[in-house]
Amino acid sequence: MYDIKALYEASSVAHATELLLAHPEAQVIAGGSDVLVQIREGRRAGMELVSIYKLDELRGVELEEDGTIRIGSLTSFSHITKDKIIKKYINVLGEAVDMVGGPQIRNIGTIGGNTCNGVTSADSASTLFAWDAIVELSGPEGLRRLPIKEFYIKAGCVDLRPGEIQTGILIPQKAYEGYAGHYTKYAMRNAMDIATLGCSVNVKLSEDKETILDARIAYGVAGPVPMRTPSAEQAVKGQPVSKETCRKFGEAVLLDINPRDSWRASKAFRCHIGEVMAERGLEKAIRRAGGGI
Amino acid sequence: MEGKQYQLVTCTINGKETQTMVDVRASLTDMLRNDYRMTSVKKGCEVGECGACTVLIDGEAYNSCIYLAVWAEGKRITTVEGLLGPNGELSDIQQAFIDEAAVQCGFCTPGFLMTALEILDSGIEYSDEELRKLLSGHLCRCTGYENIFRAVKKTMLQRLGRI
Numbered sequence: 488m489y490d491i492k493a494l495y496e497a498s499s500v501a502h503a504t505e506l507l508l509a510h511p512e513a514q515v516i517a518g519g520s521d522v523l524v525q526i527r528e529g530r531r532a533g534m535e536l537v538s539i540y541k542l543d544e545l546r547g548v549e550l551e552e553d554g555t556i557r558i559g560s561l562t563s564f565s566h567i568t569k570d571k572i573i574k575k576y577i578n579v580l581g582e583a584v585d586m587v588g589g590p591q592i593r594n595i596g597t598i599g600g601n602t603c604n605g606v607t608s609a610d611s612a613s614t615l616f617a618w619d620a621i622v623e624l625s626g627p628e629g630l631r632r633l634p635i636k637e638f639y640i641k642a643g644c645v646d647l648r649p650g651e652i653q654t655g656i657l658i659p660q661k662a663y664e665g666y667a668g669h670y671t672k673y674a675m676r677n678a679m680d681i682a683t684l685g686c687s688v689n690v691k692l693s694e695d696k697e698t699i700l701d702a703r704i705a706y707g708v709a710g711p712v713p714m715r716t717p718s719a720e721q722a723v724k725g726q727p728v729s730k731e732t733c734r735k736f737g738e739a740v741l742l743d744i745n746p747r748d749s750w751r752a753s754k755a756f757r758c759h760i761g762e763v764m765a766e767r768g769l770e771k772a773i774r775r776a777g778g779g780i
Numbered sequence: 781m782e783g784k785q786y787q788l789v790t791c792t793i794n795g796k797e798t799q800t801m802v803d804v805r806a807s808l809t810d811m812l813r814n815d816y817r818m819t820s821v822k823k824g825c826e827v828g829e830c831g832a833c834t835v836l837i838d839g840e841a842y843n844s845c846i847y848l849a850v851w852a853e854g855k856r857i858t859t860v861e862g863l864l865g866p867n868g869e870l871s872d873i874q875q876a877f878i879d880e881a882a883v884q885c886g887f888c889t890p891g892f893l894m895t896a897l898e899i900l901d902s903g904i905e906y907s908d909e910e911l912r913k914l915l916s917g918h919l920c921r922c923t924g925y926e927n928i929f930r931a932v933k934k935t936m937l938q939r940l941g942r943i
């Protein structure tokens with residue numbers, strides 16, 4: 488039995504907003520793999536919950552007319568990994584969320600929960616940052632969209648206003664077309680472990696595959712919220728595809744990341760693997776984009 | 781004290797349609813064990829770490845300890861109790877666990893069997909590495925996992941007509 492004060496089941500997105508406004512203390516529960524564990528721990532014991540679990544309209548991946556990839560916020564990790572659109576256009580997201588927890592967690596955990604929890608180690612977040620994802624929110628004033636970078640306010644805190652829920656995550660066509668990416672999760676175990684550091688890289692090469700037209704990189708656990716490293720991105724834009732370029736990329740990361748010492752790993756260790764992960768990640772992304780390196 | 785909140789939950793458990801009033805605070809583990817006496821569903825960690833409580837919901841493996849019982853409304857649930865044949869015969873995967881000595885204390889076994897079922901029902905031939913990853917959501921403190929892995933692999937190959 489969970490220590491829950493009351494549970495309100497939403498029957499539509501609008502109903503969820505109504506329930507949240509009527510019960511201002513209540514918290515949203517989607518798949519519950521964070522919320523229920525925190526209730527057990529006592530951290531969220533005695534809460535009122537608004538469940539959005541049954542809003543099947545928020546599940547699934549679609550390709551919109553203008554080429555935008557829309558991922559419903561309640562789509563589970565395992566469904567993202569198996570999805571044909573994800574596999575075709577942004578396979579690295581499917582690979583990244585396939586590293587979350589274990590199989591049962593990937594069946595219940597949602598991408599909405601993974602971003603609304605505001606957690607820096609969330610395995611989907613760095614890839615979404617690196618692909619310029621847009622977060623879609625629905626609330627009393629209707630729909631609102633914002634870049635994922637602006638959605639994160641501080642550790643554990645995202646820009647969700649009273650009555651709002653996240654309804655989708657959008658990847659615009661210009662953000663994915665021609666790009667190939669790679670995600671590295673560094674953890675102590677291969678399964679059921681939280682990232683010590685997560686790093687998502689993607690790259691767009693010139694037609695002859697000799698030059699880097701654009702490179703994007705984002706980290707989880709390199710700061711209080713997921714973050715891009717603009718210095719590294721700038722350092723390799725327009726540069727030739729080479730090992731030397733990848734090395735520079737890794738070095739430049741250190742200008743931007745600011746990990747902390749924690750019981751999982753020291754700051755020095757995180758900086759070290761951060762550099763290596765960037766360098767190797769770029770090499771792998773380049774190979775996937777058809778570059779010879 | 782505030783009044784308790786109950787909801788009527790109708791679902792199919794091991795092929796049988798059932799209905800019961802459930803406390804909204806109950807986990808699916810609570811409902812299956814207390815209301816339906818499905819004691820194959822074990823309470824291990826109750827926080828999604830060990831997999832002892834794993835059941836299939838519409839064919840996918842879930843930790844029933846971190847799933848609200850009221851969410852089971854309209855769902856198709858499978859537990860180990862549903863694997864037995866009409867005269868109590870064991871299913872292929874259960875027999876394989878016995879043959880491969882994949883059971884010692886048995887606490888983790890029902891959960892592993894459910895995950896194995898999702899793997900087997902996919903009809904996909906997985907590599908050893910993929911199988912290990914697919915089994916990684918369970919803890920076993922007795923067997924050392926190798927025999928469990930062998931039992932699942934053997935049944936997978938048998939079902940695919942490969943051995």
Ligand SMILES: Cc1cc2nc3c(=O)[nH]c(=O)nc-3n(C[C@H](O)[C@H](O)[C@H](O)COP(=O)(O)OP(=O)(O)OC[C@H]3O[C@@H](n4cnc5c(N)ncnc54)[C@H](O)[C@@H]3O)c2cc1C
Binds near residue numbers: 654
């Ligand atoms: C054993 C275990 C292992 C795990 N391993 C990993 C791991 O390796 N990597 C990883 O990234 N995570 C991991 N997690 C954490 C968790 O599974 C993920 O964060 C998951 O994505 C949470 O999704 P959910 O739907 O279950 O979220 P919930 O628990 O339902 O919600 C999480 C938070 O987001 C809010 N929320 C959820 N959806 C919405 C929405 N649509 N709109 C507004 N607010 C919303 C909730 O109010 C809550 O604050 C693990 C969890 C467990 C139990």
Ligand code: FES
Binds near residue numbers: 829831
């Ligand atoms: S009891 Fe459910 S995962 Fe451990």
Ligand code: FES
Binds near residue numbers: 885
């Ligand atoms: S057989 Fe004892 S825990 Fe697995």
